[in-house]
Amino acid sequence: MKQxxxxxxxxxxxxxxxxxxxxxxxxxxxxxxxxxxxxxxxxRGGTVLSTIKIGHFxxxxxxxxxxxxxxxLWEANLPVHRPLLxxxxxxxxxxxxxxxxxxxxxxxxxxxxxxxxLLNLLxxxxxxxxxxxxxxxxxxxxxxxQLAPARFTGQNLAAxxxxxxSST
Amino acid sequence: xxxxxxxxxxxxxxxxxxIEAGCQIAAAYPGTPSTExxxxxxxxxKQAVEPLHIEWSVxxxxxxxxxxxxxxxxxxxxxxxKQVGLNVAADPxxxxxxxxxxxxxxxxxxxxxxxHSSQNEQDTRLFCxxxxxxxxxxxxxxxxxxxxxxxxxxxxxxETNIVLRPTTRICHSRQNVSISEPITLGRQANFELDTPRWxxxxxFLPALHRKLNTNLEKIAVEPDWQPRWTxxxxxxxxxxxxxxxxxxxxxxxxLEELNLSNKIDLYQxxxxxxxxxxxxxxxxxxxxxxxxxEETYPVIELQLAHPGAVGKQNGSVPREGELTxxxxxxxxxxxxxxxxxxxxxxxxxxQRPSLCPGCSHRAAFYSIKKCFPTGIYPSDIGCYxxxxxxxxxxxxxxxxxxxxxGAGFYQAYQQDKGExxxxxxxxGDSTFFHAGIPALINAVIQKTRMxxxxxxxxxxxxxxxxxxxxxxIAAGDKPTKAVAIEPLIKASGVDFMEVCNxxxxxxxxxxxxxxxxxxxxxxxxxxxxxxxxxxxxxxLVRKAQNSFLVTINESCIGCRICVDKFECSALFMDxxxxxxxxxxxxxxxxxxxxxxxxxxAIVKQEKS
Numbered sequence: 001m002k003q004x005x006x007x008x009x010x011x012x013x014x015x016x017x018x019x020x021x022x023x024x025x026x027x028x029x030x031x032x033x034x035x036x037x038x039x040x041x042x043x044r045g046g047t048v049l050s051t052i053k054i055g056h057f058x059x060x061x062x063x064x065x066x067x068x069x070x071x072x073l074w075e076a077n078l079p080v081h082r083p084l085l086x087x088x089x090x091x092x093x094x095x096x097x098x099x100x101x102x103x104x105x106x107x108x109x110x111x112x113x114x115x116x117x118l119l120n121l122l123x124x125x126x127x128x129x130x131x132x133x134x135x136x137x138x139x140x141x142x143x144x145x146q147l148a149p150a151r152f153t154g155q156n157l158a159a160x161x162x163x164x165x166s167s168t
Numbered sequence: 169x170x171x172x173x174x175x176x177x178x179x180x181x182x183x184x185x186x187i188e189a190g191c192q193i194a195a196a197y198p199g200t201p202s203t204e205x206x207x208x209x210x211x212x213x214k215q216a217v218e219p220l221h222i223e224w225s226v227x228x229x230x231x232x233x234x235x236x237x238x239x240x241x242x243x244x245x246x247x248x249x250k251q252v253g254l255n256v257a258a259d260p261x262x263x264x265x266x267x268x269x270x271x272x273x274x275x276x277x278x279x280x281x282x283x284h285s286s287q288n289e290q291d292t293r294l295f296c297x298x299x300x301x302x303x304x305x306x307x308x309x310x311x312x313x314x315x316x317x318x319x320x321x322x323x324x325x326x327e328t329n330i331v332l333r334p335t336t337r338i339c340h341s342r343q344n345v346s347i348s349e350p351i352t353l354g355r356q357a358n359f360e361l362d363t364p365r366w367x368x369x370x371x372f373l374p375a376l377h378r379k380l381n382t383n384l385e386k387i388a389v390e391p392d393w394q395p396r397w398t399x400x401x402x403x404x405x406x407x408x409x410x411x412x413x414x415x416x417x418x419x420x421x422x423l424e425e426l427n428l429s430n431k432i433d434l435y436q437x438x439x440x441x442x443x444x445x446x447x448x449x450x451x452x453x454x455x456x457x458x459x460x461x462e463e464t465y466p467v468i469e470l471q472l473a474h475p476g477a478v479g480k481q482n483g484s485v486p487r488e489g490e491l492t493x494x495x496x497x498x499x500x501x502x503x504x505x506x507x508x509x510x511x512x513x514x515x516x517x518x519q520r521p522s523l524c525p526g527c528s529h530r531a532a533f534y535s536i537k538k539c540f541p542t543g544i545y546p547s548d549i550g551c552y553x554x555x556x557x558x559x560x561x562x563x564x565x566x567x568x569x570x571x572x573x574g575a576g577f578y579q580a581y582q583q584d585k586g587e588x589x590x591x592x593x594x595x596g597d598s599t600f601f602h603a604g605i606p607a608l609i610n611a612v613i614q615k616t617r618m619x620x621x622x623x624x625x626x627x628x629x630x631x632x633x634x635x636x637x638x639x640x641i642a643a644g645d646k647p648t649k650a651v652a653i654e655p656l657i658k659a660s661g662v663d664f665m666e667v668c669n670x671x672x673x674x675x676x677x678x679x680x681x682x683x684x685x686x687x688x689x690x691x692x693x694x695x696x697x698x699x700x701x702x703x704x705x706x707x708l709v710r711k712a713q714n715s716f717l718v719t720i721n722e723s724c725i726g727c728r729i730c731v732d733k734f735e736c737s738a739l740f741m742d743x744x745x746x747x748x749x750x751x752x753x754x755x756x757x758x759x760x761x762x763x764x765x766x767x768x769a770i771v772k773q774e775k776s
Contacts, residue, residue: 010519012754020175023342027175034308035342037177040200040285041630044554045737047518058308059417060341063493064512066425076519083513107753116753 001031002055003134004062008081009073011043014120017147018071019050021124024143025135026054036060047077051084054134069132071123073106090132094119102130104168110159118159125163137164176345178309178338182276183208184345185316187215189272190353191246193238194222195231197602198631199250200285201339202278206248207632210644217350222643224634227567227602228253232260232275236329239273240366241357244320251279251292252566256603258299261329265300266376267368268327271355272320275301279335281463281490287549287566289488291465292333293440300380302387303331304439305413309343315438317351318392326383335463337414337490388442395447400432404504408451411461412437412468415491419461422493422500432504437462443471459484459503463491478503523554525738526710526756528701529594529623532670533560534734534764536592536621539680543590544577546570550596551630552623557735561594568603570595575607575616582617590684591618597653598628598636605656611694612661617687619680619695622653625703633705657696664695671701673763704756715757716772720748724769734764 005022009015019035026033031054038048051062062084070085072078075095085091091101096108104126106119113122121144127133128140140160148156176184182205186194196206206222213220221238225231228249235245247257254261254277261275277295280286296303304319306312312334323330364372387393395410409432411419416436423429433455437443440462451458451472460469460479466487469479478484478499485491485499497509523530533555536545547553547561548570555561563573574593581588595604600622608620628634635641640650657665664686670676676699683695702709720730720739724747730739731748738755739748748769759772 011521012524020342023175027173027344032344033175033342036337037340037342038284039204039340041551041553042284042521044521044524044551045519046521053421058420059337059414059493060343061337061414061418061493063422063425063497064510066493074519080516080518111753 001134002053002057003069004067005052005054005069005071005133006062006067006081006084007050007052007071007073008077009048010077011038011045011048012117013073014117015048015050015073018073018120018124019052020147021121021140021143022052022133024147025133025139026052028139028143029135032056034060047074047080049081069127071127073120073123090130092123092127092130092132094123102126102168104163104166106163109162109166113159113162114155118155121156121159122163125160126166126168127163129164129166172347173344174347175342176309177204177340177342178312178334179204179340180208181309181313181343181345182316182332182334184212184347185313186246187212187220188348188350189317189320190218190244190351191320192218192220192243192355193235193245194220194248195225195234195246196223196248197225197228197231197253198628198634199253199278200631201280201336202248202250202253202276203631203634204339205276205278206643213644215350217352218354224643226637228257229260232257235273235275236260236264236269239269239271241271241359243271243355243357244273244353245271246274246276248276249278250286251277251290252287253277254292254295256567261301262299264329266373266380267365269323269329270327270360272323273329274316274319274323274332275329276332276334278339279333279464281335284336287564289464291463291467292331293467294465296331296333297441297467297471300384301329301331302384302439303333303441304393305333305437306338307413307416307436309338309341310345312338313345322387322390322393326387328383328387333413335414384442388444389446393439394444396436396438398430398434400434401430404432406454406456408433408435408455408458409461410435410437410451410458410468410472412440413463415461415463415496418491418493418496419500422496426500426506437468440467441471443468448472457503459499461485461491461496461499464488520557521554522557522735522737523551524704525736525754526704526758526760527551528625528670528699528704528760529555530558530734530736531673531760532621532623532676532699533558533594535670535673535677535680536560536594539677540590540592540684543592544574545592545594546573546577547594548596548599549630550599550628552594552596555594558733567599568595568607571604571607571611571620574618574620575611575614578616578618579614588617590687592680593618593620594623595620596629597622597624597626597638598634600653601637605660608657608660608662608694616694617692619683619687619697622696622698624653624698624700627703627706629703629705633703653698662694662696663691664693665698666696667698667700669701670699671758671760673760704758710756713758715775716759717775718750718755718757718759718761718770718772720750721769721771723767724748725767727766729766730761730764730770734761736761
């Protein structure tokens, strides 16, 4: 089984952490995984993109119209990274506006949980809820527990569950 | 420890590989995309079975020379840097090709095709061709790790420095990587005197050069480092694809997506220099058409010199930028007469990066611009390059260049009628130590009249917060002697020096004006202002300073000064573009935007 995923956002939103969680889930499943990430200057609030390829691949980069799933933490990146998604690919967007794809005001809910940056794992919950990722909620929880610093595990799991049970 | 699989970033995999291969001296200067390699060594030092010295050196030349001498004692060593760091280390690097090493020595140089976070996209493989140093080009994080131990062995067999050249897409990719036990070498430092070699004068160099050439011939045919061939089915007779590095990985995935796997002869070049002449001969004899894909310069292509080559030299493959899967698709489709790749959507830029909300550099830049609206602002490499968003950075060149460029601007202007604009140089603390000190001494003795603002945030911020010499902390948070900036400035002959927190904009601006008076006074020269405030990315800095609830009230006139001129990413215009608003998710409550507002609409209150 192969899956190609993009995670798009801006520096500081937790794109890297979400990328690592998704990749760790694949590793725990015993699947080969490759990711690419944005580090350096662009991380200072600029547009960042992660790509994740699960299954037997040789390179982490994704060609135009090849991604099965696009998770957008920053809606304004749509014109920049939307073309990477397949026509039939699933689109998941943090936004307070209406439009295409699965949309949720994740920032608002995360803020209510205490920190807007939790929107990354909230979106992971929504993705699992919509069966956009090939994994179970338990597998996500295990990966979050593995990667989150102990003192943040609780709120990270809470954000994930909030997304998982959302009606969106 | 039994073999286990971990998800590792390429740089972490390389760090792990260094530990496993028994590397005992690791020296680096941070620079994207290489930085996490040394950090990974620091994080894993407990795994090392033998003593391990790790250092963030003051610059790349120093890192290289420390690793080099350690290798003379028979131990394994590594110097790590980004591609432009090799320019700084070029002097010792070039000579090392002739003199050689003793214990295995690797130079890991991370290239940045694109570029994503660099001032150019130079190709270390071409540098190695000119330096006559063997270079290996891994195609994945796992392969980068797997090559480290064999590269040390190769280095020891020929007593030569070996370069490992990962690129950004290797460094910053994650992959399942298998972890093993570090090997035990049991080496004791033993520097065997060989003065004609280690201190080779010109009299000895022709023989050393001859040996180098002989070694290169032998290394080129080393069986483990030959191009790897995947056979096609002869449906494309006398045609081959040749690639190296991550581009090879991109090509493999693309061929599979196009159902072309195992249809065309495919070569992965593991060691682009020195290329085996036998391989070159085979390619010439066996194929009429070859497509060569490599980043960033045509290094394999130049060496092969094949008349049927399609690549960068005939313009079929872009000569600049990354060879992404989309770019390769277009080149491959043209080469094989496939249906043309779908038109790539116009590349669009996303949100530009910006200094963090609360960054003291922003406050400093705003004040500089305000005090000297017609000044010239040479700046340098680091987060503060982003001062260009505020119009307070006019030149950025290479590490430390701002001070000498500032001096050059002054000399060129003052020789006209003696009138000169105020030149305000901005340089970070880490960059100042790296290459700023000789430039400062030069500026002083050449009687330059300019202002240097050292943006001292107590860390190498851009690369993630590596330690700097004036903080008394070495790699891995080990305490060491602190080398303060102020005495260095004084000892360089600077007579005007002030220290100020740029959050205190009134004092900072008055000091800038005082500095300008000084440089224009009869006894004037270089004025140095140290703008000191900890990096806001450091949680301790944030904890230690007041955080207010900052809001914008109804007296806002929508002039956009705070949004555009101050350019804080926690400030934006509302949907109707009428008023400025504070994004409370991003605002850290520093209040440095308050003095910027012409109508005092930005207000702060204690957080409840």
